[in-house]
Amino acid sequence: MIDPADMKIAVSTAAVPYVLRNFQLDWDIFQLSIDEWCQKMHEHTRSEAVQFTSGTMKHCDTPYWERFRTHEQLTFQEFAKKSKEDNAFKDRWYSHSYRDIVVWPDTLKKSISFAKFGFENANDILFWLGSPGANTPCHYDTYGFNIVVQVFGRKSWLLFPPSTPLTPTRVPFEESSVYCTQNFYSPDRMEQFGDVGKNRDAFEVILNPGDVLIVPAHWWHYVENLDTSLTVNTWIPLxxxxxxxxxxxxxxxxxxxxxxxxxxxxxxxxxxxxxxxxxxxxxxxxxxxxxxxxxxxxxxxxxxxxDPLDSHESQQCGRTVRDKFLNVFCKLEPVSHDRFRQILLQNSIRYNHSFDGRRLSxxxxxxxxxxxxxxxxxxxxxxxxxxxxxxxxxxxx
Incomplete structure (x- = not known):
């Protein structure tokens, strides 16, 4: 058992991403299946449809910006039923994400707490529900650091340190998010990535249910669901x-x-x-x-x-906690350039040659x-x- 005060300093001073495994969160939601969770949400919303974002599995030569996505109305029960059908998500993915858990019934949200991480008053807590293929374009957050809890399904993360030569863009503009122009979902040209991944600056992790990911401030990340997935996260201010x-x-x-x-x-x-x-x-x-x-x-x-977190004492304390609990803190290691290219080549299969995103823009x-x-x-x-x-x-x- 890690003392919350020690956990707080350990995650706050992490300069590289860590995955926390064997870290038991006593959230009631882990006792449910995703079908049961969807059913409780369905009942809470009185069987009314909510807005899902949707996109085709094949995509163009630009990142999967919001302007390329459509909106569809589904009930949570309809989404759960679709997720069990064979090939239901072969051509399209669906996402109901970046939503505050205040919309959850009390029975679901009452045990959701980040107190074990030392942040008892964390109240900016969001959830991300989606089918395989649902994705967030590569970006970094300008504020704070991120604690990500994988609840159901698997989710793939590609992460890059702040110094990585990705090309920032503020179009589309979203306050506190800096996107990059590189297309990780359906890349058409490997040249767009330049030297990215050549200097041990690409990190890959697949989160399984119960895993927790610590994303340090200003780290680039591209995120994609591998299964029907539910994730809960909070941003901790610095x-x-x-x-x-x-x-x-x-x-x-x-x-x-x-x-x-x-x-x-x-x-x-x-x-x-x-x-x-x-x-x-x-x-x-x-x-x-x-x-x-x-x-x-x-x-x-x-x-x-x-900044108290920059002090030698704080940094040393954080390292001591992480080293003491190596069975919990798994430091991510960079992938080889060959592995990075393999990921991109695999994703390039989704490139739709007939859809010119740059021209349509x-x-x-x-x-x-x-x-x-x-x-x-x-x-x-x-x-x-x-x-x-x-x-x-x-x-x-």
Whole structure:
């Protein structure tokens, strides 16, 4: 039994991904099958259909962005029934994901807790339900680190450290997510990956039920279901670091909102539908100018105090716990370049030659996309944040 305080420091200071195996979570949901879980959700929703995202198994030459996906209404019971049919998901995959567990009945969610990890008050808890093939394009999260619990089925993860030469893009824009342009789902060209995977910078893991994955801050990850799968996760804030990232997201949102404000050259709503992910379309308008100075002040204060997690004592304590419980903490090791290419070649079978995603995206959007990616590139934004914080520091002194 690992003390929650020790577990907290062990996962918070992890600089590379770890899989926790033989770590017993006393969640009631593990006593159910996925069919039973779906039935309880079906009853809780009064047999009403909910929105599933869907996509074809064959895809084009770009990542599986939201604009390529369709929406279908299914009840949880219909989804469970479909998952048991032979070849039900041969041509399409389905996903009901990135949803808060507040929609679960109390009988399901009452035991869901991250207290054993030392985070008793974690309340931003999401679930991801999907069929084989359901996927999330490769990206990294700008805030915090991720604790992922695999509940049912198997899920494949490809992870890459922050320094990996993937190509960042803020189109589609989703606050706190930086996607890359490389297509891992149905790659048409191996050249797009350049040197990725050549320098021991590609990590692969298949999560089984009961496994827990720790994803450190800013690690790229591409995720895909191998079976009908249910996953629960939470993002743990890193207060001393997240404020600078939040300041950067304010810069980015302001820039993109201004760039897309004049859409007179496009059909009404066409540009915004291309630039923004759907979950950003309904976000309330914020007076971003009121956020810059308070965030900068917090960044300045954090710089004075330093990040406690970066201290030698914290780092040493985290290593000691992980080394002591080697039967629980399984450090991921990079895969060979041959294995990385094998994964890509296997996925390339799904490439649909008749579906030109780049052409369908349209050159009329490309110039706007290029401008956004220039002014919102992570290096550009970091420099802007640092300059602004310095200006605020000078003003305060």
């Amino acid at each position: 207060d001393a670091k997240d404020c600078l990232a939040r300041l950067g997201e304010c810069f980015i949102r302001m820039q993109i909102d201004q760039i897309t404000a004049d859409d007179s050259d496009f059909i009404a709503g066409e540009l915004r539908n291309y630039i923004y992910n759907p979950n950003e379309m309904n976000e309330p308008d914020l007076n971003l100018m009121n956020l810059f100075k308070p965030l900068a002040d917090v960044v300045i204060e954090n710089t004075k105090n330093g 349209g050159s009329k959007f490309k110039e706007v996309e290029n401008i956004i990616n220039a002014v919102c590139h992570p290096k550009t934004v970091t420099s802007a944040c640092q300059l602004y914080v310095q200006q605020v520091r000078n003003q305060n002194s």
